[in-house]
Amino acid sequence: MCGMNDEVVNSGSTLSCAVESHCELDIPFSICDELLRPDRLWTRAEILSLPSPVPKAPGVYAWYFRNLPSTVPTPGCVVFEQFHLLYVGISPSAVPKNGKAASKQSLRHRVRYHMQGNAEGSTLRFTLGCILAEELGVELHRVGSGKRMTFSVGETLLSQWLEENARVAWCVCQEPWNLEHTLISSLHLPLNLDQNGRNEFFPILSALRRAAKLKARTSPVLLR
DSSP states (O other): OOOTTOOEEOOSSOOHHHHHHHHHTTOOHHHHHHHHSOSOOBOHHHHHSSSOSSOSSOEEEEEEEOSOOTTSOOTTSEEETTEEEEEEEEESOOOOTTSOOOOOOOHHHHHHHHHHSOTTTOHHHHHHHHHTHHHHTOOOEEETTTTEEEOTTHHHHHHHHHHHHEEEEEEEOSSHHHHHHHHHHHSOOTTOOTTOTTSTTHHHHHHHHHHHHHHHHTSOOBOO
16 A cells, blocks of 8 residues: 555556555456546546536546645645546445435536536535635535525636646446445545545545535525
8 A cells, every 4th residue: 555655656557556555455457547547537628528428327436636735635646647636436326225216326427517516516516615715715605595505606716726627537337336445445535535534634624624614604695
């Protein structure tokens, strides 16, 4: 497993630290390649284009970023050119154990929503908005009936930031929650919270999100 001070660089033929970890954990090399050593990364504009390149299938997606504040710890992250892998997610989510119907969402639906939705429906957008609040001048608000929280008009600024500074890779696989668990437990992914309490950034990010919600609850409700 990579040390927290090691930088895992995608150098074409080698991805030594991450590949060693994945060999130990029996992750197929094809999946390791698609997420950690992809041929290319995809931009927001490409993902939102029609027809979308994102498959309408279950799987895992990997988010690479640049130009985040220095408070986000990137040493130890997988690197693709100037972008750091900081977050992974899945679609659909794991089958509920309470008997509820399984989600029918796909990679296409989830990745596109992260790129153009809002903080109420995207934990990634919520996280990024909290981290970038000062830089972008955005703030979490209760909107509409007051039950939802978004960055209101700041969602547009967040989408513009994603266009410039976010890139995505993905792989199609059945039961993606199993692979997600393995990736989170074996890689340094500071923007993941679920299953990632051991990460050094977990308490800092959790506190940022709590503070944003607390402030929103005590502020006036906006129309949208």
